[in-house]
Amino acid sequence: MAGGPPQKRKSKIVRVSAAQRAPQSDELSLARPPGSSSVNANATCFFATYLLVSRSTVRSGRTYVGFTVNPPRRLRQHNGEIISGAYRTKSGRPWDMVMIVHGFPSQVQALQFEWAWQNPQRSKIARRALEPCKLKTRDLTGVNGKYRVVFALMAEPPFAHYPLNVQFLSSVHQQAASGAVATQVRNGGNELPAHMSISVGGMDDVAELVAAARKGAALDANDDDDDERGDDDEPTCDDDEGAGAGAGAGGGTAAPEISDVETANTSCTTTTTTTTTARPSVCAICTTELSYGTKRVACPSCGARYHAACLASMQVPRSDRLLPSEALCPSCNATHAWGMCVHAGRQANKRGRNVQ
Numbered sequence: 001m002a003g004g005p006p007q008k009r010k011s012k013i014v015r016v017s018a019a020q021r022a023p024q025s026d027e028l029s030l031a032r033p034p035g036s037s038s039v040n041a042n043a044t045c046f047f048a049t050y051l052l053v054s055r056s057t058v059r060s061g062r063t064y065v066g067f068t069v070n071p072p073r074r075l076r077q078h079n080g081e082i083i084s085g086a087y088r089t090k091s092g093r094p095w096d097m098v099m100i101v102h103g104f105p106s107q108v109q110a111l112q113f114e115w116a117w118q119n120p121q122r123s124k125i126a127r128r129a130l131e132p133c134k135l136k137t138r139d140l141t142g143v144n145g146k147y148r149v150v151f152a153l154m155a156e157p158p159f160a161h162y163p164l165n166v167q168f169l170s171s172v173h174q175q176a177a178s179g180a181v182a183t184q185v186r187n188g189g190n191e192l193p194a195h196m197s198i199s200v201g202g203m204d205d206v207a208e209l210v211a212a213a214r215k216g217a218a219l220d221a222n223d224d225d226d227d228e229r230g231d232d233d234e235p236t237c238d239d240d241e242g243a244g245a246g247a248g249a250g251g252g253t254a255a256p257e258i259s260d261v262e263t264a265n266t267s268c269t270t271t272t273t274t275t276t277t278a279r280p281s282v283c284a285i286c287t288t289e290l291s292y293g294t295k296r297v298a299c300p301s302c303g304a305r306y307h308a309a310c311l312a313s314m315q316v317p318r319s320d321r322l323l324p325s326e327a328l329c330p331s332c333n334a335t336h337a338w339g340m341c342v343h344a345g346r347q348a349n350k351r352g353r354n355v356q
Contacts (some may be wrong), residue, residue: 046213047110048102048115049273051146052078054092062092063146067114069107071206072102098143098173099204101150103164105343110154120149129156132188147177147186155190162339163323166198168207174200186207193325195337284331285310298344299329305348311341 046069053060069075077086078095089095104110116123120130120140130140130154139145153159154166165336168174185191281290284304290296295308308323315324328335336344 045107046102046210047057047107047111048100049114050074050100051098052089053098053143055094055096056092059092061142062344063143064089064095065114065118065146067110070210071097071226072210073205075203082176095331097167097169097203099150099177100167101164102167102209102293104162105339105346109132109159109162113153116153121240125156125159126153129153129190132190133184134187135184143282144176144180151177151181151188152184154196155192157323160193160353161337161342162322163343164339166196167209168198168200168342169206171200171204174198174249178281187333195326201214251310277287281305283307285314295348296345297327297338297341298348299332299334300340300344301334301347302329302332303344304329304331305345308342309343312338 047066047067048071049065050071052064052065052066052075053061055146056062064078066074073082074086075095076082076088079093080090101113110297116126119156120126121137132228133148133152135148139148141319154164168177181189246342250323282288283290283306288307290305290307296305296307298305298313310322311327315327316332324338326335326337330349
């Protein structure tokens with residue numbers, strides 16, 4: 001009827017399956033806004049975790065643990081000099097970056113280490129590393145608590161196999177950390193593996209480390225740490241004790257390699273060159289093919305490739321661990337940390353795929 005109340009329209013719900021949404025989501029995921037760039041998959045990046053201490057008079061002693069690929073830039077973000085990311089540390093400004101742990105083979109291992117450092121009571125690796133020390137919850141908070149956790153993690157597998165290094169930004173923090181770690185070792189904690197090093201330097205030294213790691217890879221300075229994960233995934237700070245929750249530049253193409261075999265015709269200037277082919281992927285110990293999907297490692301010095309099981313079996317017999325902390329290359333007799341051999345194997349695999 002004309003004078004009756006208006007009738008409500010029934011909304012029709014259309015259900016779209018995941019298969020129908022897939023093409024559209026793939027197109028959206030591949031599309032990038034103008035001016036943005038992606039990290040080169042073959043780039044050797046600088047993956048690091050860091051510890052911040054607040055200098056604020058209101059929140060003095062508050063700490064923050066995070067992950068970054070560019071510590072100097074990340075510190076500027078935390079202090080508000082760069083307007084992007086790090087909004088959760090806004091209340092504790094200004095911040096000091098006191099230490100950096102770097103040398104992780106990939107971003108995955110660095111993020112795993114970051115989470116264990118932030119959550120020592122939830123991480124199985126952290127609980128196993130700290131169990132001999134018989135520490136209480138309050139002993140894991142604050143600056144000294146963060147020192148105890150990070151050095152315990154570095155001495156515990158699988159992190160003990162990585163070629164990790166600690167960079168302190170001042171000698172004062174190094175001395176404080178040394179005292180906390182010495183007490184922990186006396187209480188039953190493990191010492192750092194011999195292949196790990198501790199150094200002291202300024203932020204300029206850290207910038208040189210980042211530049212050296214990025215050498216030969218095309219990286220964009222805007223593709224940084226927590227910004228890639230989004231601010232919602234950024235770990236939070238504990239207001240009580242401060243524990244955290246939760247390369248070549250330029251676009252020119254490289255000249256093709258020319259082999260030693262060249263034939264020149266005297267009647268013409270044409271030069272015949274042979275193209276380089278990939279070196280056969282064969283284990284230098286068992287001389288069998290390194291098939292796709294097998295665990296492979298390589299020597300950082302001579303580049304010899306091995307099955308991970310073959311190289312591990314040639315090391316000193318072990319009774320309590322599956323992998324050695326360091327490996328002796330049978331081809332060149334050079335000794336490297338096991339994590340460096342794993343990283344060299346991944347880089348060799350990437351170069352092999354590019355050649356093919």
